[in-house]
Amino acid sequence: MNKKFSFDIFNTDKAARRGRVTTAHGTFETPTFMATATGATVKAMKPDDVRATGAELAICNTYHLMLRPTAERVAALGGLHKFMDWAGPIVTDSGGFQVMSLSKLRTLNENGVTFRSHLDGSAYELTPERSMQIQHLLDSNITMCFDECTPHPATPEQAAQSMRMSMRWAERCKKAFQPREGYALFGINQGSIYPALRLESAAALTALDLDGYGIGGLAVGEGQEAMFTALGAVVPALKPEKPRYLMGVGRPDDIVGAVLRGVDMFDCVMPTRSGRTGQAFTRRGTVNIRNARHCDDARPLDDQCSCVACTRYGRAYLHHLFRGEEMLGPILLTTHNMQYYQDLMRDLRQAIEQGALDSYAASFHDTIARGDIEARL
Amino acid sequence: MNKKFSFDIFNTDKAARRGRVTTAHGTFETPTFMATATGATVKAMKPDDVRATGAELAICNTYHLMLRPTAERVAALGGLHKFMDWAGPIVTDSGGFQVMSLSKLRTLNENGVTFRSHLDGSAYELTPERSMQIQHLLDSNITMCFDECTPHPATPEQAAQSMRMSMRWAERCKKAFQPREGYALFGINQGSIYPALRLESAAALTALDLDGYGIGGLAVGEGQEAMFTALGAVVPALKPEKPRYLMGVGRPDDIVGAVLRGVDMFDCVMPTRSGRTGQAFTRRGTVNIRNARHCDDARPLDDQCSCVACTRYGRAYLHHLFRGEEMLGPILLTTHNMQYYQDLMRDLRQAIEQGALDSYAASFHDTIARGDIEARL
Numbered sequence: 197m198n199k200k201f202s203f204d205i206f207n208t209d210k211a212a213r214r215g216r217v218t219t220a221h222g223t224f225e226t227p228t229f230m231a232t233a234t235g236a237t238v239k240a241m242k243p244d245d246v247r248a249t250g251a252e253l254a255i256c257n258t259y260h261l262m263l264r265p266t267a268e269r270v271a272a273l274g275g276l277h278k279f280m281d282w283a284g285p286i287v288t289d290s291g292g293f294q295v296m297s298l299s300k301l302r303t304l305n306e307n308g309v310t311f312r313s314h315l316d317g318s319a320y321e322l323t324p325e326r327s328m329q330i331q332h333l334l335d336s337n338i339t340m341c342f343d344e345c346t347p348h349p350a351t352p353e354q355a356a357q358s359m360r361m362s363m364r365w366a367e368r369c370k371k372a373f374q375p376r377e378g379y380a381l382f383g384i385n386q387g388s389i390y391p392a393l394r395l396e397s398a399a400a401l402t403a404l405d406l407d408g409y410g411i412g413g414l415a416v417g418e419g420q421e422a423m424f425t426a427l428g429a430v431v432p433a434l435k436p437e438k439p440r441y442l443m444g445v446g447r448p449d450d451i452v453g454a455v456l457r458g459v460d461m462f463d464c465v466m467p468t469r470s471g472r473t474g475q476a477f478t479r480r481g482t483v484n485i486r487n488a489r490h491c492d493d494a495r496p497l498d499d500q501c502s503c504v505a506c507t508r509y510g511r512a513y514l515h516h517l518f519r520g521e522e523m524l525g526p527i528l529l530t531t532h533n534m535q536y537y538q539d540l541m542r543d544l545r546q547a548i549e550q551g552a553l554d555s556y557a558a559s560f561h562d563t564i565a566r567g568d569i570e571a572r573l
Numbered sequence: 574m575n576k577k578f579s580f581d582i583f584n585t586d587k588a589a590r591r592g593r594v595t596t597a598h599g600t601f602e603t604p605t606f607m608a609t610a611t612g613a614t615v616k617a618m619k620p621d622d623v624r625a626t627g628a629e630l631a632i633c634n635t636y637h638l639m640l641r642p643t644a645e646r647v648a649a650l651g652g653l654h655k656f657m658d659w660a661g662p663i664v665t666d667s668g669g670f671q672v673m674s675l676s677k678l679r680t681l682n683e684n685g686v687t688f689r690s691h692l693d694g695s696a697y698e699l700t701p702e703r704s705m706q707i708q709h710l711l712d713s714n715i716t717m718c719f720d721e722c723t724p725h726p727a728t729p730e731q732a733a734q735s736m737r738m739s740m741r742w743a744e745r746c747k748k749a750f751q752p753r754e755g756y757a758l759f760g761i762n763q764g765s766i767y768p769a770l771r772l773e774s775a776a777a778l779t780a781l782d783l784d785g786y787g788i789g790g791l792a793v794g795e796g797q798e799a800m801f802t803a804l805g806a807v808v809p810a811l812k813p814e815k816p817r818y819l820m821g822v823g824r825p826d827d828i829v830g831a832v833l834r835g836v837d838m839f840d841c842v843m844p845t846r847s848g849r850t851g852q853a854f855t856r857r858g859t860v861n862i863r864n865a866r867h868c869d870d871a872r873p874l875d876d877q878c879s880c881v882a883c884t885r886y887g888r889a890y891l892h893h894l895f896r897g898e899e900m901l902g903p904i905l906l907t908t909h910n911m912q913y914y915q916d917l918m919r920d921l922r923q924a925i926e927q928g929a930l931d932s933y934a935a936s937f938h939d940t941i942a943r944g945d946i947e948a949r950l
Binding site: 269508 | 868896
């Protein structure tokens with residue numbers, strides 16, 4: 197049970213790494229893509245179906261869960277693993293990002309943030325210490341430091357001020373975090389699009405000697421090129437023996453590019469959120485299943501995919517479900533998108549093992565560039 | 574594959590029967606409760622999960638499917654079984670009931686009904702002949718005669734006129750129906766709450782020598798006692814060697830009472846519709862999981878139930894899902910309710926086999942009368 201938290205790297209291919217993280221609740225292979233379970237549920241999927249796609253790690257959200265059902269209630273009910281029936285490892289986001297994007301009447305100062313709930317307007321305070329306490333109560337295997345996700349765009353001065361406060365908060369997080377065998381605390385690198393600030397942040401986190409690195413404040417509107425530039429600057433400055441987690445990223449091509457640049461962990465709402473609105477990821481790009489061209493098409497969404505939506509149904513049926521606003525539509529498309537992302541990660545891991553990541557990435561881009569299968573007349 | 578349509582009765586217990594129906598797409602044990610798949614999907618459930626509850630028979634709807642995706646499209650895509658991934662037997666309702674309850678600008682005459690779609694206002698005609706054609710195109714194993722579901726309340730004169738037209742339509746249905754090995758046509762008994770009319774209808778249907786009897790126009794507001802009275806009058810007049818299907822019924826206690834009175838087949842939206850709104854059926858009655866008393870309750874919804882909602886989760890988690898309007902809430906509660914209904918049917922079948930239906934029914938009512946488990950303080 198209570199295994200030591202560890203990260204083993206088996207293979208590398210240039211900057212990319214193929215590894216395994218061990219926690220008190222089992223292992224996950226890297227590079228990994230987490231199942232987004234913000235409110236202690238992967239939207240539209242049962243945990244067994246999530247696991248069946250190959251997902252090993254789930255991410256829940258401190259902000260959402262502190263408001264409802266509350267961390268104290270989850271703890272009384274035995275922690276998140278039991279509450280949501282997820283036996284595997286769990287990461288929790290610290291709440292910083294969601295306080296900024298969702299809550300009302302925020303006041304941020306050196307101590308932390310006071311805000312009003314977006315659900316009922318009641319007042320809360322979130323500090324580095326309280327965030328650590330909440331994540332402990334939730335029984336998260338990987339606790340993220342409480343930080344400010346620097347908004348984009350930010351001037352170098354704004355970015356520096358914000359990043360330095362996050363680094364002071366990271367120190368407070370380390371003091372407040374209660375270490376347990378098989379549990380980890382990750383710092384979060386900030387510094388906006390400025391390489392010098394990213395490096396200053398990396399040095400501060402490295403000095404704190406935490407268990408892994410989050411890379412935050414990217415994919416917030418700066419564009420893929422700027423994100424890759426920032427990654428190219430900061431990743432070489434991180435201790436290679438610790439896992440690197442690019443937070444909130446991203447589209448399939450973002451992930452391929454970030455793995456090439458040495459990132460090990462990802463999370464994003466894209467597969468689940470898109471699945472609910474009828475957008476599917478396929479090996480030949482994205483497909484909007486609501487489009488009328490699918491209404492007579494008996495062919496699967498993606499004939500390379502092993503998911504239930506692709507092996508049991510034609511596009512015509514999926515189209516029919518979305519036209520009729522049937523819940524099975526979001527269920528099937530979310531399952532498909534999760535399977536697509538997990539297949540992508542499996543293929544990336546395999547390519548790294550074979551030292552063939554560059555050629556895998558080239559073929560990935562070529563296949564997407566072909567576009568969706570042509571409509572039948 | 575193309576088995577002859579047949580109904581074998583293995584045991585009886587007073588009026589109740591324990592049997593098996595064989596169709597071209599497999600068998601189902603009776604008494605049976607169908608999985609409601611109105612628009613070619615059981616709302617919020619994947620077919621594998623529906624089958625796992627014990628459901629063997631699905632019911633789809635002529636009215637809904639003729640509008641979207643259209644019967645011709647379903648036929649071109651290989652029929653309903655393939656379209657919706659349901660390999661087992663399928664019943665289709667004839668559309669009569671939904672034309673009356675959902676469509677706009679209806680005109681009903683001896684020929685049939687003209688109406689406008691509730692989806693886009695376009696004009697359609699539904700006649701006995703067209704209903705047979707649509708159900709054939711859908712590849713339904715059990716086609717239901719096109720009838721008028723007599724509204725409640727109706728005077729004896731209105732009920733007689735409506736029933737007699739339905740009986741003339743049943744004759745036209747029989748002429749238009751294309752017999753195939755393993756496919757059946759059921760008539761529908763009407764006559765409102767008037768025993769004499771019910772018996773007249775039963776005689777008309779028996780003269781047509783169809784494959785089974787629907788019993789329609791009940792559970793439309795007349796109350797359980799009037800429904801049982803009507804059943805008590807009509808069932809003895811039906812040929813015992815043919816299956817009896819009480820359409821659109823019902824609550825668990827309706828089903829127990831109707832099985833006692835010799836009914837073999839049931840369908841109702843209650844388990845699926847209630848599941849979506851947070852109402853659960855349990856052995857100790859109905860539970861509204863949205864109620865605040867469940868928020869700290871780690872106990873299962875129904876500790877006798879084998880479904881995923883009851884074996885993996887506490888009430889507190891289900892409550893949390895509904896509070897947060899998470900799709901997993903309806904998914905789990907629909908699954909639970911389907912399991913509850915299938916368990917009920919299994920227990921009824923077993924009780925008939927053992928000649929113990931009366932004592933089963935008594936214990937069923939006693940357990941419900943105990944009420945839900947008491948809240949923990």
